[in-house]
Amino acid sequence: MELRQVEHALAVADTGGFTAAADEVHLTQPALSQSIAALERDLGVTLFHRLGRRVALTPAGEAFVGPARQLLRAARTARSAAGEVAEVRAGHVDVVSLRTLAVDPLVEVVGRFRAAHPGVAVRVTAQDDRSALFAQVRRGDAELGLAEVGAEVPGLAVRPVATQEVLLVAPPGTRLARSRRVPVARLGSLDLVTSPVGTSTRALLDDACAAAGVEPRVVVETAHRDTLGPLVVAGAGSALLAAPQARQAEADGAVVARLDPPLRRRVGFVHRPDALAPGAAALLPLAPSPAGEGPSPARGRG
Structure with a gap:
């Protein structure tokens, strides 16, 4: 062969x-x-x-x-x-990103990489399901994946990028406490807009409600995550959005509040534990790292 x-x-x-x-x-x-x-x-x-x-x-x-x-x-x-490993003058890098991370923080990282290596193309695809994204990287369909990550992802190495706070975004005119801090348990009394079961956004909501001992009352479910903020602004219900998306919705008229206790998601690149192709190896150092964190080795083979 x-x-x-x-x-x-x-x-x-x-x-x-x-x-x-x-x-x-x-x-x-x-x-x-x-x-x-x-x-x-x-x-x-x-x-x-x-x-x-x-x-x-x-x-x-x-x-x-x-x-x-x-x-x-x-x-x-x-x-x-x-060949000329250190030069990274040609070729391409394949990246798969959760759709909610494709703008922030991926855009800035890709911009830095292209400025440093103008001869290398970057091919970005979007994914809604975190497990499917990890599978794509394990199969070799993409060299790098950008997703919400835990301390370890079985079979993959993790490179932390950022920790993003997740905020409650409510329709215009919603009255909240002056402190703009809402107990997580109150999510059980709100009409909620979210994405389908299996997506990372839905997992955040379900996990937060389960920890608070309440059931989420989902009134709109959509696979188009770019519509979550506009749906809130239109009055369809409230949603949990990462800070960058929440601030955009706030600019459009939505009411934004922090949750108590705060809800955060950890974002990072994942890749196979094998040696990376030169382009991917050159891209990773251009991503920011949360204070005190660095790359973690791969754990397990699952």
């Missing part, structure tokens, strides 16, 4: 057809078909169902794709490490 054959197979899987994949890898379609056929003979399995002009992965093909991506990423890392 040759790396170019692996690249060809992934191109077919990603484009859904031999014609588009041939254009992608700059081969004629017959040459690409021969490469895939040779790979299938070597593996002893069929990777694709041929469906006219389109293809679909077989079960063996689905099992092949994840390890194949890791193989190519490891090969690129090896090539870079053998």
Whole structure:
């Protein structure tokens, strides 16, 4: 099995057809078909169902794709490490971020990196589910992930970036205590706007309510987290938002209060414990670190 054959197979899987994949890898379609056929003979399995002009992965093909991506990423890392490692003059860095962190703090980090390494591209994708994000990084779909993190994330190394306070954001005109501090237990008496179960925003709400011994009264559930602040401003209900999003909602007329006790989320980059490609290794030091914190080693393999 040759790396170019692996690249060809992934191109077919990603484009859904031999014609588009041939254009992608700059081969004629017959040459690409021969490469895939040779790979299938070597593996002893069929990777694709041929469906006219389109293809679909077989079960063996689905099992092949994840390890194949890791193989190519490891090969690129090896090539870079053998060359001008410190220069970081070309290539790209793949980052997956929770949608609520894609602006703050990711934008500033990417801006610093691009200023320092203008020849390197940064490809950012968004994810709503934290577990899915961790899985993407473990599989090698992205080199770096930006998410809410604990002290440890099984199988991944953690690089803390920031600790953000989570605030209560209420509709315009809501009357709160003069201290603008609201007991967490009061969340059980509010109409709440939040994201679906399984998202990090919903987990913050559910965990806070469980700790206070109350049930959240969810009146609007939306997968579009960018709409949480506007929904509050429109009077649909109250929400828990990290400070950067809460301040934007406040500027639009919402009433913002701190929770008692304060609710905070810890934000950090995660990556596989293997050696990072040079671009990713150069990006991490450009991210801020919370006072007194630094990178933590990977723990476990789960």
